Amino acid sequence: MRVLSGPALAVAVSCAGGLGFTGPGVRTQDMIVDLEEASKLVEKARNTSSVFKTFPTTHPLLPVGVGFQLWGDDINVAVANIERFKPCAAWLYAPREGPVEFENWSRRIRKVSPLTQIWIQIGTLGGAKQLLETSEKPDVVVVQGAEAGGHGRTKDGVGIMSLFPEVADALGSSQIPLLAAGGIADGRGVAAALCLGASGSVMGTRFLAAKEARISRGYQNEILRASDGAVTTTRTLLYNHLRGNFGWPAEYSPRTIINKSFVEQQAGIAFGELKKRHDEALKMGDSGWGPEGRLATYAGTSVGLIHEVRYAGDIVREVQEDALERIRSLRANNK
Amino acid sequence: MRVLSGPALAVAVSCAGGLGFTGPGVRTQDMIVDLEEASKLVEKARNTSSVFKTFPTTHPLLPVGVGFQLWGDDINVAVANIERFKPCAAWLYAPREGPVEFENWSRRIRKVSPLTQIWIQIGTLGGAKQLLETSEKPDVVVVQGAEAGGHGRTKDGVGIMSLFPEVADALGSSQIPLLAAGGIADGRGVAAALCLGASGSVMGTRFLAAKEARISRGYQNEILRASDGAVTTTRTLLYNHLRGNFGWPAEYSPRTIINKSFVEQQAGIAFGELKKRHDEALKMGDSGWGPEGRLATYAGTSVGLIHEVRYAGDIVREVQEDALERIRSLRANNK
Numbered sequence A, B: 001m002r003v004l005s006g007p008a009l010a011v012a013v014s015c016a017g018g019l020g021f022t023g024p025g026v027r028t029q030d031m032i033v034d035l036e037e038a039s040k041l042v043e044k045a046r047n048t049s050s051v052f053k054t055f056p057t058t059h060p061l062l063p064v065g066v067g068f069q070l071w072g073d074d075i076n077v078a079v080a081n082i083e084r085f086k087p088c089a090a091w092l093y094a095p096r097e098g099p100v101e102f103e104n105w106s107r108r109i110r111k112v113s114p115l116t117q118i119w120i121q122i123g124t125l126g127g128a129k130q131l132l133e134t135s136e137k138p139d140v141v142v143v144q145g146a147e148a149g150g151h152g153r154t155k156d157g158v159g160i161m162s163l164f165p166e167v168a169d170a171l172g173s174s175q176i177p178l179l180a181a182g183g184i185a186d187g188r189g190v191a192a193a194l195c196l197g198a199s200g201s202v203m204g205t206r207f208l209a210a211k212e213a214r215i216s217r218g219y220q221n222e223i224l225r226a227s228d229g230a231v232t233t234t235r236t237l238l239y240n241h242l243r244g245n246f247g248w249p250a251e252y253s254p255r256t257i258i259n260k261s262f263v264e265q266q267a268g269i270a271f272g273e274l275k276k277r278h279d280e281a282l283k284m285g286d287s288g289w290g291p292e293g294r295l296a297t298y299a300g301t302s303v304g305l306i307h308e309v310r311y312a313g314d315i316v317r318e319v320q321e322d323a324l325e326r327i328r329s330l331r332a333n334n335k
Helices: A007-015 A028-048 A075-085 A099-112 A125-132 A160-174 A187-196 A217-225 A238-242 A260-266 A271-282 A301-305 A312-333 B007-015 B028-048 B075-085 B099-112 B125-132 B160-174 B187-196 B217-225 B238-242 B260-266 B271-282 B301-305 B312-333
Strands: A062-069 A087-093 A117-122 A140-144 A150-153 A178-181 A200-202 A233-235 A252-257 B062-069 B087-093 B117-122 B140-144 B150-153 B178-181 B200-202 B233-235 B252-257
Touching: A007 A028, A007 A062, A007 A312, A028 A062, A028 A075, A062 A075, A075 A087, A075 A099, A087 A099, A099 A117, A099 A125, A117 A125, A125 A140, A125 A160, A140 A160, A160 A178, A160 A187, A160 B160, A160 B187, A160 B301, A178 A187, A187 A200, A187 A312, A187 B160, A187 B187, A187 B312, A238 A252, A238 A260, A238 A271, A260 A271, A301 B160, A312 B187, A312 B312, B007 B028, B007 B062, B007 B312, B028 B062, B028 B075, B062 B075, B075 B087, B075 B099, B087 B099, B099 B117, B099 B125, B117 B125, B125 B140, B125 B160, B140 B160, B160 B178, B160 B187, B178 B187, B187 B200, B187 B312, B238 B252, B238 B260, B238 B271, B260 B271
Parallel strands: A062 A087, A087 A117, A117 A140, A140 A178, A178 A200, B062 B087, B087 B117, B117 B140, B140 B178, B178 B200
Antiparallel strands: A150 A252, A233 A252, B150 B252, B233 B252
16 A cells, blocks of 8 residues: 555544554655645544544544555655654564564654554564564554465465464464454454454555545556456566566565456566556556556455445444444354 | 364264264275264264264264265265265365266265255355356355365465455355355364354364374374464475375365475475385384475464364364354453
8 A cells, every 4th residue: 555545545544443554655755745634634634523532632643654665665754754743653564674674663763753653564473473572562563464465475475364363372472462464355354353363454455445545546446346366366576567666575576456467477478568568558547457457456355345435434434333243243143 | 184084083073063074085985984983983972972962863864974075086986875874964075077066966965865965165256156056056165265274276265364255245145154164273263254254164274183083193293393384384286296196186286284395396306206205204104294204294374273182072162162252252342
């Protein structure tokens, strides 16, 4: 959700009782604009309705988090903006140098904004265990299963159903709240994650179909159209490369909806030609996406559970209510 | 669990309130011996305690199911034995010819034992949808995620967290009960599966660490030792081939714990040499398994959740109680 989740989406999610994050944007500097806009939207929301249950007006933090990609983001810019805007959470992911980078970022962020919660996303048991050894413990750990859209582990990812409980057992003594990510797009998944021991869950793909998402119509239409994520999505670096993005550490690759760029790559067409065709498709507007399109369409395996574009607040409320209702009805069926 | 789940394990699971299945054995004929033994064990259990809540003595069926691998099993032998032993369920999987084989087997089985429930296992949304078109609807559909041990989908498998709800939406109108399989090894997973909409769940790997499993000590020790299934297990046909098993349809391959055979294959050692070394390891008894071993060690990604060998009945009871307790406590925490 690096670019796709802007201030409007993040604030809408937080307004409705979730916690919305803005991405770091294309460059770390871009977060200034997003956080300024988010601050204004929060101000406006506070003046018009009684929202942000957990963040009353007197709360010193911005009720929105910011995500970072440690391998590419500028820590000095990040820290300066965290100091200035005081987002309630900073989400750290994908260090190039391993856990020492989590530690360094956490220390720097806490120094300028001690109340900002540090969220760290991991996708492996090994990654989780390393967090126990750092001197800067995260406030929240996000456990990402192989189902997740966008960037995740290329070779050592696994379904959240067994990854989550194993990580929970390994981190249990730390008392750090764990959130489940990957493959969760409705109340069923959220309730399931709670049963696995999660304190909550993370949804990315679901919000690609939010009205407030910073996403092209063609891309969003694909989220609605695609189903059967096992077959229609794959992890591949191709679309990063077509977009000129070569920076991600080797362990990561994004899950994306398959279209002609990937199909033709598999058929043996050379990268140079694919790149030419991709760049032509960039000029085609919304028809650059879709089965006959060529543009990056990052999404998780949960695409088949998403059928309509809705306001983010409605998504949050519906998912929460559905999750609670599922737990209630199971309870009713079992004494 | 083709060979690993024998009559002792199956009857113990059913005794405790689950439903145990025997595998078809190496050859379909082998099921005669297993079902004879299972019948005796059921008789004995009924005489010594008040077990089989759902199967009173007057029930006309054997409270144990039988699994089949359609691509390799002999339908005539299978049907003759179902007629003779009346197992309560027949689990059908992996047809070579597609859904028509499910239909044919279901019709033949129902003709000789109308009360025997037909369970069909699928691992894709497409496979699930095909079941809606058959004239012989299954009584139960088992939805298998990519986490599962043993044979599953090679290329189009996906985590149960998003596969299950998508299949449930597709089959919802059929009213067929759905069970979740893959990555589930304790009460957390069972409770999560119920939240996803499952009527229940299936555990295979967990029962490899049952006292009653028909398994070598060396193999069982590996189930206890291995953790981090994302890294320590993989899907590969290598071990099938080392065992002289070349029959599975192309869509399937087994998930197995990695040992030297796989490591050396990846390092480029030729199959002939791997086979020679494997066959030597076969003579080594229990030390043929383990990280330095070479023998097939089929298991799911949930291996890291399994820490001790227990009686199957204790596993069933503990998992059921834990699942219920999780649902109760979530309910209590949410009004």
